[in-house]
Amino acid sequence: MPLFHTEDQAMLADSASGFMAEEGNINKQLRHWRDRDCPDGFGHALWKQMAEMGFTGMLVAEDDGGLGMGHVEAGIVLEEIGRNLTPSPFLTSSVLAATALGHGSSDLKGRYLPGLIEGDSVFAVAIDETAKHRPSRISTKAEKSGNGFKLSGSKSFVIQGASSDMIVVAARTSGSDEDEDGITLFAVPKDASGMHQDPVRLVDSAMASHIKFDGVELDGDAVIGEVDGGREILNAMLAAGRVGVAAEGVGVAQGAMDMTVDYLKQRKQFGKLIGEFQSLQHRAAHLYSEVEIARAVTIKAQQLLDEGAPSADLMTSVAKSKVAKAAGLAVKEGVQMHGGIGMTDEYDIGLYMKRDRALAEFLGDAYFHANRVAELSGY
Amino acid sequence: MSDLENFRQETRTWLEANCPQEMRQPVRDDGDVYWGGRNATFQSDAQKAWFEAARDKGYTVPSWPKEYGGAGLSAPEAKVLRQEMARIGARPPLSSFGIWMLGPALLKFGTEGQKKRFLNEIARGEIRWCQGYSEPGSGSDLVSMQTYGEDKGDHWIVNGQKIWTSYADKADWIFCLVRTNKEDKYKGITFMLFDMTGDGVSTKPILLISGNSPFCETFFDNVSVPKSYGEDCPGFVGEINRGWDVAKYLLGHEREMISGMGGGERTTAIGTAMKRHAGKTGDEIDAVLRSEMALFDVDALAFTAMAEKFMDEMKAGKGHPALPNMMKYVGTEINKRRHELMMSAGGSRALEWESEETRGGKAPRDWLRTKANSIEGGTSEVMLNVISKRILELPGG
Numbered sequence: 001m002p003l004f005h006t007e008d009q010a011m012l013a014d015s016a017s018g019f020m021a022e023e024g025n026i027n028k029q030l031r032h033w034r035d036r037d038c039p040d041g042f043g044h045a046l047w048k049q050m051a052e053m054g055f056t057g058m059l060v061a062e063d064d065g066g067l068g069m070g071h072v073e074a075g076i077v078l079e080e081i082g083r084n085l086t087p088s089p090f091l092t093s094s095v096l097a098a099t100a101l102g103h104g105s106s107d108l109k110g111r112y113l114p115g116l117i118e119g120d121s122v123f124a125v126a127i128d129e130t131a132k133h134r135p136s137r138i139s140t141k142a143e144k145s146g147n148g149f150k151l152s153g154s155k156s157f158v159i160q161g162a163s164s165d166m167i168v169v170a171a172r173t174s175g176s177d178e179d180e181d182g183i184t185l186f187a188v189p190k191d192a193s194g195m196h197q198d199p200v201r202l203v204d205s206a207m208a209s210h211i212k213f214d215g216v217e218l219d220g221d222a223v224i225g226e227v228d229g230g231r232e233i234l235n236a237m238l239a240a241g242r243v244g245v246a247a248e249g250v251g252v253a254q255g256a257m258d259m260t261v262d263y264l265k266q267r268k269q270f271g272k273l274i275g276e277f278q279s280l281q282h283r284a285a286h287l288y289s290e291v292e293i294a295r296a297v298t299i300k301a302q303q304l305l306d307e308g309a310p311s312a313d314l315m316t317s318v319a320k321s322k323v324a325k326a327a328g329l330a331v332k333e334g335v336q337m338h339g340g341i342g343m344t345d346e347y348d349i350g351l352y353m354k355r356d357r358a359l360a361e362f363l364g365d366a367y368f369h370a371n372r373v374a375e376l377s378g379y
Numbered sequence: 380m381s382d383l384e385n386f387r388q389e390t391r392t393w394l395e396a397n398c399p400q401e402m403r404q405p406v407r408d409d410g411d412v413y414w415g416g417r418n419a420t421f422q423s424d425a426q427k428a429w430f431e432a433a434r435d436k437g438y439t440v441p442s443w444p445k446e447y448g449g450a451g452l453s454a455p456e457a458k459v460l461r462q463e464m465a466r467i468g469a470r471p472p473l474s475s476f477g478i479w480m481l482g483p484a485l486l487k488f489g490t491e492g493q494k495k496r497f498l499n500e501i502a503r504g505e506i507r508w509c510q511g512y513s514e515p516g517s518g519s520d521l522v523s524m525q526t527y528g529e530d531k532g533d534h535w536i537v538n539g540q541k542i543w544t545s546y547a548d549k550a551d552w553i554f555c556l557v558r559t560n561k562e563d564k565y566k567g568i569t570f571m572l573f574d575m576t577g578d579g580v581s582t583k584p585i586l587l588i589s590g591n592s593p594f595c596e597t598f599f600d601n602v603s604v605p606k607s608y609g610e611d612c613p614g615f616v617g618e619i620n621r622g623w624d625v626a627k628y629l630l631g632h633e634r635e636m637i638s639g640m641g642g643g644e645r646t647t648a649i650g651t652a653m654k655r656h657a658g659k660t661g662d663e664i665d666a667v668l669r670s671e672m673a674l675f676d677v678d679a680l681a682f683t684a685m686a687e688k689f690m691d692e693m694k695a696g697k698g699h700p701a702l703p704n705m706m707k708y709v710g711t712e713i714n715k716r717r718h719e720l721m722m723s724a725g726g727s728r729a730l731e732w733e734s735e736e737t738r739g740g741k742a743p744r745d746w747l748r749t750k751a752n753s754i755e756g757g758t759s760e761v762m763l764n765v766i767s768k769r770i771l772e773l774p775g776g
Contacts (some may be wrong), residue, residue, distance in 0.1 A: 003688035004697060261771050276775030278764075284773065285766035289705050293678075293685045300684035315680070322681040366677075367670075373680070374673035379654040379664070 001307075003299055005072070012073060016080045019053055024086035026348055033087060034205040040163040041207040042087035050088065051119025059098045059240070064109050065117055066098075070306035071240065072299065075247030082251020085348075085355050087206060089122040091244050092159050097123035099240040100168045100185055103233045104224040108187055112166055124164035125237065126155035126188075126211055133364040135170070135238060137178050140213060142171040142186065149173070149223075151186065151194075151216040159362070161209030162199040165190050168237070169213075173228050183230035186222045193217065204351075204358040239316050242363050243305055246298045246319040249359050253291045253327035256334040256352040260284070263338055280337060287326075287333050294319075294326035314376045321369035324360040331356045386456055390463045397432035399425035403468045407738060409593075412474050416507025417551050430504065433472030440478055440502045443486070447494050448502025454694070476545065477501030477508040481554050483632050484570070484616055488625050492611030497572070509575075511541040511555030511597060512626065519761050521556075522564055522623065526599060528557040528571065534614075535559070535571070537579075537602040543755070547582040547595035550575055557604075560620050570622030571615050573604045589747040590732070590740075633756050634703040635693070648676040649717060653724040660728065668723055675713075675720055682713055701769040708762035711752035718746040 005013060023029075023046060033041055050056055055077050060066020067073075074095055081090060093116055101112055115121030127135055140153030151171055161167060167188045175182030188195065194216040197209040225233045261284060264275030274280055301319040304312035331353040335342040342349050360366065402425050406412060410422055413430050421427040433439050436450060442457040443449025452460060482501055485494055500506040517524040526539025537557055547553070552574055560567030575582075579602040584592035605614045617625045650672040657664050664672070689706055692698035722729045725742050732740040753759040767773045 002691035002695060003684065004692055004695070261773070264773060273774045275773040281767035281771075281773050281775075282760070282763040284771055285705075285708075285763040288766055288771055289709050292705065293681050293709065296685040296688040297681035300687065315684070318677050318680045318684075321674075321677045325677075366674075370670070370673040370677050373648075373676050374650050374669060377648050377651045377676065379650040379669065379672070 001303055003296060003303070005076070005299075009072060009076060013076045013080075015053070016055070016077050017083075019049075020077075020080035020084045020086055023049055024081065024084045024088070026085050026351065030085045030087055030205065030351060039199070039207065041160070041201070041205055042089060042163075046086070047089060047122065048119040050090065051117065055090065056094050056119050057098075057113070057117035059094060059102075060113055060117060061102060064102070064113050066113070071243050071302040072306060074240075074244060075298065075302050078244050078247040079251035079254070082248035082253075082355075082359075083255040085204075085252070085255070085351055089160055089163070091241065091248065092125055092164075093121070093123040095244040096125045096237050096241045097166070097168050099237045100125070100224050100233055101187070103236070104187065105221065107221055108224060112187065115165065121165045122160060122163050124158050124161045124167045124209075125241075126158045126161065126167050126169045127234070127238075128156055129154060130156060133361070133368055135234065136180075138170050138172050138183055139177040140169065140171045142173050142184060142218070144173075145217065148217060148219045149184075149186070151188070151213040151218060153213050155211045155213075157202075157208045158197075158211055159206060159208050161211055162197045162207060167211070168224065170230060170234050173230075180231055182228050183234060184227050185224040185230040185233055186218055187224055188216065188218065188222065202358055204354040206358060238363060239305055239313065242316050242320045242369075243298065243301045245359055245362055246294075246301065246316075246323040249323035249327040249356070250291070250295050250298050252352055252356050252359060253294060253323070253330040256327070256330040256349060256356070257284075257287055257291055259349055259352070260287075260330075260334040260337050267339075274337075283333060283337075287329055290326040290329055294323045297322050314373065317364075317369040317372040317376065320364060321366045321373065324366035324369075327356045328360060328366070383455055383459060387459050387463065390460055393436070394463055394467060394469060397436075398429055398464075398467065398469045401425035402429040402470050402472075404470070405468065406470055408741070409591075411470065413472065413504070414475055414507055414546070414549065415473050415477075415504025416475075416549065417505070418549070419504065419507070429470070430472045434503055437502070439473040439504065440482065440498075443482065443498060443502060447486075447498035449498075473504045475501065475504070475507060476510055476550075477506065479636060480510055480629055480633065481508050481572075484554070484625050484629050487628060488570075488617040490611050490613060492609065493613065493616070496608070496612055506551045507546075507549060509544050509547045509550035509553050509597075511544055511547075511553045513543045514540060515542050519758055521626070522568070524556055524558060524568070526555070526557050527561070528559050528569065528604065530559065531603075533606055535569075535604045535606070537571070537573075537599045537604055539599050541597040541599075542585075542594075544582070544595045544597045545593055547575070547597045548584055553580075553597070554616070556622055556626055563620070565623050566620050568622040568626070569615050569619050570617055570625040571604050572608075573602070573614065577602055579603075587747070588750075589744040591744060591748070630757065631703060634707040648680055649720060650676050653721065657724060660726075662726060664724060668720075672720055672724075675716055679713055679717065682709060685709070699770055701765055704757070704762045704765040705770070707757065708753075708759050708766070711749075712759060714752050715749045718749045722746050 029043060029046060033043060054067055057066035058069040058074050062068035101109055142149040142151045169186045169188050170183055171186060172182055173184040194214040196212040199207050199209045202208055264280060265273060267274045297319045301315040304315050334349045335353055338349050341347045413426055437445060438450055440449040441452045441460050445451040478501060482498060485497055512521060514524045528535035528537045555571050556568050557571050558567055559569040579600040581598045582595040585594045586592050607613055654664055729742040731737040
């Protein structure tokens with residue numbers, strides 16, 4: 001398959017780009033909700049509109065009422081989300097949680113997927129237990145209790161946890177903290193008794209929860225997939241989420257770069273447009289190269305994941321790491337080249353810097369994934 | 380079975396029968412490369428047999444038309460042949476600037492007579508060509524070149540000097556940019572073709588920091604260049620005074636070719652190989668060096684995806700026409716970084732300059748050679764200029 005969009009994908013990109021620029025733009029969404037101290041950090045009306053556009057159930061199988069699309073298509077929507085810094089539950093609900101639910105029983109699917117597809121429900125995923133992403137270590141425990149399980153432990157920085165109707169929780173049902181096996185995924189409803197959330201606001205204005213599970217009683221049918229068989233689903237969920245974050249990061253990088261290149265063509269100093277200075281031209285050209293490469297490796301990873309290719313895992317980490325570096329460069333050069341106004345809240349370039357910082361950290365930063373590339377390559 | 384699968388089977392059988400085992404080893408140094416030409420000698424019987432078999436099949440230039448010495452393969456067939464050759468590690472049967480540079484220029488700009496004569500000579504490895512572009516005063520600013528051809532009716536008298544002429548001392552003929560009109564910078568250059576054995580041509584190899592001399596200075600002292608070599612066979616490509624069009628096309632082609640190599644050995648992950656190598660010598664890779672390698676491998680593997688996307692887009696007629704400049708910039712910078720890391724991983728062993736065991740100091744010589752990657756064929760700085768002007772459309776002259 002060639003490494004560019006098919007005609008259908010290009011049409012989707014057109015409509016996603018128009019929709020997101022119109023409805024998901026910075027003033028209408030990010031600034032609007034931020035300036036009102038919105039406890040969700042995003043708008044439910046937009047989520048409903050995204051459902052009408054067919055976005056919310058893109059990755060849900062057709063048999064389950066979704067569109068049965070792939071990661072290239074989800075990436076198209078995410079890139080526009082990134083470009084417009086649109087706060088939405090798309091990544092956590094439609095990519096991460098939807099991938100987990102795809103492995104669930106028909107009962108679980110029936111309980112949660114219609115709400116997702118309709119844009120009425122919001123989901124979160126609770127994997128990390130510390131400040132850095134480390135899915136190899138899971139110590140939150142779920143012990144057998146009657147016909148069900150009793151959940152105890154804690155999860156940290158669960159994005160949109162307090163806004164969610166259901167949280168996918170990775171817990172240990174056997175073995176010790178670092179074991180590969182012995183993980184089970186649970187679909188925990190928001191009103192589960194014994195679950196305590198402590199929401200905090202992050203630098204990009206998104207909300208994240210620190211969650212305590214204090215003997216939370218769960219029915220046996222809350223299990224996603226098999227008991228002790230959660231690692232494989234967790235890995236599928238992480239792969240989907242990581243290429244998703246990469247796609248959103250490409251959008252952030254492109255948005256920041258476009259803004260900056262436009263500014264170089266408008267701002268005058270020393271009687272010249274600053275874009276005439278070679279020192280800035282070369283840095284802009286280098287940035288362009290890095291963003292193009294980030295885009296290429298992201299679509300490569302998306303295609304490999306959609307094909308179920310064995311190399312998808314390696315390329316996913318390459319993409320996540322490369323995009324973090326390229327988008328990081330885009331926002332840093334963006335603020336520097338804007339000069340003083342780049343430091344003001346009034347100007348949008350700083351918002352790109354904040355969003356990039358959060359995305360770079362989510363599901364493993366550039367160093368985590370470079371290390372993973374080394375490990376997967378056997379060194 | 381599809382036609383293409385049939386072709387794959389035939390190719391596999393043909394390669395099995397015609398490519399000797401010795402020719403399925405990686406190229407170690409320039410001695411393993413067969414360049415052809417009047418004075419060429421074969422390194423081994425296997426090299427001779429492989430070259431002759433490929434020549435007779437048209438596989439020295441597989442996608443050129445049959446009447447010009449090629450095999451007339453379609454693009455998908457040529458890809459299959461490349462894949463099958465790569466699968467068994469077959470060396471190229473013939474390498475030359477005629478194949479890479481002059482051939483494409485003649486295919487686009489040449490007359491029928493020029494194609495029949497020169498392309499066949501190239502395909503059959505009979506004439507070895509070199510390229511006369513840069514001059515001592517004209518590097519990045521190539522169009523300022525001064526080597527002058529004075530019009531004498533049916534011929535020119537050429538005087539001047541070229542530099543960085545690859546293998547000029549071993550070449551038979553030269554394709555050469557010569558100024559034929561001093562009034563017009565761009566429309567005053569002619570793309571001439573002439574024999575290096577003629578009176579007044581002399582070459583002097585340049586010793587490089589790698590200890591090798593792949594480049595020469597080339598001097599022209601009243602060299603007579605005919606305007607015609609017979610019916611329909613001019614002594615220049617394209618039109619008189621419009622040689623810059625041909626040169627620009629070739630520079631674009633060269634950048635494309637360099638960037639197309641992105642998918643090859645140059646950008647594959649190095650960490651694995653370096654660890655294996657260190658294991659053999661009893662060395663350990665320091666944690667910080669391992670980190671550098673991992674970050675490098677991310678960039679190198681990401682660039683292989685970029686190279687694949689670039690090729691796919693080129694074939695589909697998509698992508699910005701100035702994109703080869705970006706590919707050349709990034710590809711050469713990655714290759715330099717790669718060799719820096721290989722030197723670090725190699726330690727003191729990578730400093731050895733001559734021993735048999737280090738194959739004549741291959742590591743440090745290769746490392747030094749890569750420093751030219753971002754200079755030749757347009758410097759990284761010139762590439763960044765082109766990206767900022769033509770792709771980002773930033774202002775200024």
